[in-house]
Amino acid sequence: MPSSRCSKCGKVPDDGLRNCSGCHGATGAYCSLECQKAHWKIHKPMCRPIGPNEVWGIKILDNRHQPWFSQFQHVLLNTSHPIFTKGELCPVTAKCGYPLLIYSDSIHGGLPAQEDNQPAVYLRIEPHDGFAPMHWQMQEPGTCYVVRQDRKPLTKEAIEIIYNFHSYLLDIVNLELATNGHGPWRKPLSPEWLKSFADDYRQEEISREGRKGFDFFP
Ligand SMILES: [Zn+2]
Ligand SMILES: [Zn+2]
Structure with missing residues (x-):
């Protein structure tokens, strides 16, 4: 699209x-x-x-692949891929107006559990307590896939920003707030919060690393 x-x-x-x-x-x-x-x-x-039945998504390799940015790969998925029927909504991104679906080869696909997948588990955290649900914690997710729910292309740059946003959110989790029923952050998740994080992140990457062309969050 x-x-x-x-x-x-x-x-x-x-x-x-x-x-x-x-x-x-x-x-x-x-x-x-x-x-x-x-x-x-x-x-x-x-x-x-690309054909009408193809969607650009991201394959997230498990933790054996390091550093973290080498865990993300572009992948062209057919709309018959099970992510479109069995994939779970990433709740934080949904609250931030950027809904993503995530699918684990082991949790949803029944393939033998392999390794942990930290970026995938981060993407699956719940906004009310900052933890991934039990079925994501009980089993190694192994290789995972992510697509945009609107089926627009998901770029490596966008998933990098989204992952770092989750990482930042987990750094500022306040468990005291979560136990009081307020959720673990001092302000509610919103599209504005993600957008301002994305703008700051890109600015820093462009000025520090000189990353050409990395100036729009699609
Ligand atoms: Zn082109
Ligand atoms: Zn332009």
């Missing part, structure tokens, strides 16, 4: 977007040639035409 915003800067240009010719706009559409060029390194892994 193509976006109406420039894949790099997020603007909605008056004269329309130019579709990338490699993917026919499936994952890349731009307000200008400058944006297209600056975004190429990020866009390249997802630059191919």
Whole structure:
């Protein structure tokens, strides 16, 4: 499902977007040639035409793969993949207006339990206490998959921000608030909170690491 915003800067240009010719706009559409060029390194892994029954998601490899950012891989999933029927909603992202579905090969697919998968367990935490539900804690999730519930492409940059947002939330959990029935954070989860976290995170990555093209949270 193509976006109406420039894949790099997020603007909605008056004269329309130019579709990338490699993917026919499936994952890349731009307000200008400058944006297209600056975004190429990020866009390249997802630059191919996709069929009506295909959705770009993220495969999360288990904890044997380190550092954490090497656990995320782009993956093209057919809509017959069980994530679309058995996948669970990630509750924090749902509260923040960015609903994601998550599927574990071992918990949902019945494959032999392998290793823990920390990013996947983080994504599955509940907003009322900051813990993943029991069935995620009782079994090693192994390899997991994540897609956007709206079936728009999920990029590695977006999942990186979402994962770091969860990591930040877990750092500031206040168990005293949770036991009082308020949930573990001093303010409620909201799209504004995720957006301001994403803006700060990108700014820091761009200024510290010089990450070209990483300036829009799709
Ligand atoms: Zn642009
Ligand atoms: Zn493309």
